[in-house]
Amino acid sequence: MTRYFTSDHEWIDVDGDVATVGITDYAQGQLGDVVFVDLPEPGRVVAKGKEAAVVESVKAASDVYAPVSGTVTENNAALTEDPALVNTAPEGEGWFFKLTLSDTGELAGLMDEAGYKALVETL
Amino acid sequence: MADSPADTDVLAPLALDALHRRLGARMVSFAGHAMPIQYEGIIAEHLWTRGHAGLFDVSHMGQLLLPLAADAALEAVLPGDIKGLGEGVLRYSLLMNETGGIIDDLMVTRRARDLYLVVNGATKAGDIAHLRAHGLDPQWRDDWALLALQGPEAVDVLDRLVPGVAALRFMRGGAFAWEGQDLWISRSGYTGEDGFEISVPVAAAEAFAEALLAAPEVRPIGLGARDSLRLEAGLPLYGHDLGRHTTPVMAGLAFAISKRRKVEGGFPGAEIVLRELLDGPRQKRVGLSIDGRLPAREGAMVFAGDTQVGMVTSGGFAPSVQAPIAMAYVDAAVAGDGTALSVDVRGRRLAATVVPMPFKPKHYVRKGAQP
Numbered sequence: 001m002t003r004y005f006t007s008d009h010e011w012i013d014v015d016g017d018v019a020t021v022g023i024t025d026y027a028q029g030q031l032g033d034v035v036f037v038d039l040p041e042p043g044r045v046v047a048k049g050k051e052a053a054v055v056e057s058v059k060a061a062s063d064v065y066a067p068v069s070g071t072v073t074e075n076n077a078a079l080t081e082d083p084a085l086v087n088t089a090p091e092g093e094g095w096f097f098k099l100t101l102s103d104t105g106e107l108a109g110l111m112d113e114a115g116y117k118a119l120v121e122t123l
Numbered sequence: 124m125a126d127s128p129a130d131t132d133v134l135a136p137l138a139l140d141a142l143h144r145r146l147g148a149r150m151v152s153f154a155g156h157a158m159p160i161q162y163e164g165i166i167a168e169h170l171w172t173r174g175h176a177g178l179f180d181v182s183h184m185g186q187l188l189l190p191l192a193a194d195a196a197l198e199a200v201l202p203g204d205i206k207g208l209g210e211g212v213l214r215y216s217l218l219m220n221e222t223g224g225i226i227d228d229l230m231v232t233r234r235a236r237d238l239y240l241v242v243n244g245a246t247k248a249g250d251i252a253h254l255r256a257h258g259l260d261p262q263w264r265d266d267w268a269l270l271a272l273q274g275p276e277a278v279d280v281l282d283r284l285v286p287g288v289a290a291l292r293f294m295r296g297g298a299f300a301w302e303g304q305d306l307w308i309s310r311s312g313y314t315g316e317d318g319f320e321i322s323v324p325v326a327a328a329e330a331f332a333e334a335l336l337a338a339p340e341v342r343p344i345g346l347g348a349r350d351s352l353r354l355e356a357g358l359p360l361y362g363h364d365l366g367r368h369t370t371p372v373m374a375g376l377a378f379a380i381s382k383r384r385k386v387e388g389g390f391p392g393a394e395i396v397l398r399e400l401l402d403g404p405r406q407k408r409v410g411l412s413i414d415g416r417l418p419a420r421e422g423a424m425v426f427a428g429d430t431q432v433g434m435v436t437s438g439g440f441a442p443s444v445q446a447p448i449a450m451a452y453v454d455a456a457v458a459g460d461g462t463a464l465s466v467d468v469r470g471r472r473l474a475a476t477v478v479p480m481p482f483k484p485k486h487y488v489r490k491g492a493q494p
Binding site: 054 | 149165166169447
């Protein structure tokens with residue numbers, strides 16, 4: 001399994017053509033206390049760079065974009081019960097949704113962990 | 124994730140800028156200044172203020188002085204009784220336009236030697252221009268910082284540092300001193316809790332803030348929690364819940380029109396507003412309790428059945444209520460407490476109920492109350 005990152009602060013774990021998507025620790029720190037996550041339903045087709053979910057902090061609603069194109073297969077029901085998982089475990093239990101990739105070629109444009117770390121250091 | 128707020132390097136730093144950064148605040152652009160939006164997190168800061176004492180830097184607000192003799196001229200731009208205001212008494216008032224709309228909301232205090240006005244940060248330049256256009260010459264005291272210490276333990280903390288403040292009652296202020304520095308302190312605030320607002324010379328502001336923060340009851344609180352606290356307290360925010368197209372009657376702020384001024388008029392928009400007091404407004408500011416966990420934000424449309432009846436002007440997740448709440452303007456016919464409405468959030472209709480405000484009971488220490 002390989003983990004990639006986007007410049008919009010999403011992470012994506014890829015195993016073959018199946019991927020899990022969430023937001024990074026940096027992203028959750030910027031958002032502050034998460035109180036609700038609007039997740040895509042299984043079956044929804046999402047396009048790379050387009051809105052896939054909405055994360056609501058106390059202060060504001062922020063869009064979460066799909067790092068790659070594909071079809072949603074599952075969303076994280078645990079976030080409905082406990083949205084704060086996004087704050088406490090953003091890169092683990094606080095994952096958002098899983099999808100089947102429609103074009104694995106899109107992964108080529110994403111960053112690896114070192115690349116993302118370097119990006120965050122410039123912010 | 125969408126981009127975070129723009130960088131704040133270009134903005135004028137305020138008195139406590141270095142302190143905020145040292146305390147680990149996230150700074151954002153607000154009212155032309157870099158201001159702390161949060162330190163440890165909005166929910167924790169919100170709950171700390173309700174339970175203990177929170178220190179807020181509100182130095183972006185405008186502190187203005189007018190001579191005492193300007194009281195009559197000031198009455199020409201707002202509906203409050205300023206001539207009859209007692210020394211050391213605060214009055215909440217509204218700068219109004221000719222159509223009965225609100226240019227800003229503010230506090231006016233009669234002090235021994237002047238009238239002391241506190242206006243909103245984002246509107247202060249416009250307010251000064253407006254007052255000048257009406258023959259007033261306010262002196263803007265940007266050499267003073269403004270702090271707020273709010274919460275049930277605020278009185279104990281502040282009275283240890285500045286003995287005597289505990290004797291103040293809600294909406295009363297007085298002159299005090301701390302280590303040779305003059306302070307003006309009022310028992311007032313924007314959280315619904317007991318607390319104080321403290322005007323302190325910029326040169327002493329950081330030392331005074333550090334002295335407050337040294338108390339175990341006190342933590343620094345950012346503007347994020349200030350907004351969630353005031354929302355729960357049912358207090359409107361200018362530029363969101365109040366504006367040039369909302370009248371005091373629509374906004375539920377008719378109490379700001381003093382009794383004598385209701386009889387005499389003589390403030391901008393008086394004819395419109397006094398008629399509205401009799402006939403009732405077309406729309407009213409109401410509180411909405413929203414089902415579920417999804418917050419409805421400013422701009423969300425409010426419906427009665429399929430008919431749009433209004434719009435949310437402030438909304439969010441209320442940490443002390445543990446649910447989404449909102450303020451909205453809705454048609455008077457559907458503004459009664461208990462009315463079932465719905466709010467549109469991204470195409471989803473959330474069930475909402477009109478409820479009385481505040482959403483959390485206020486804890487003010489009023490005149491006549493036992494200390």
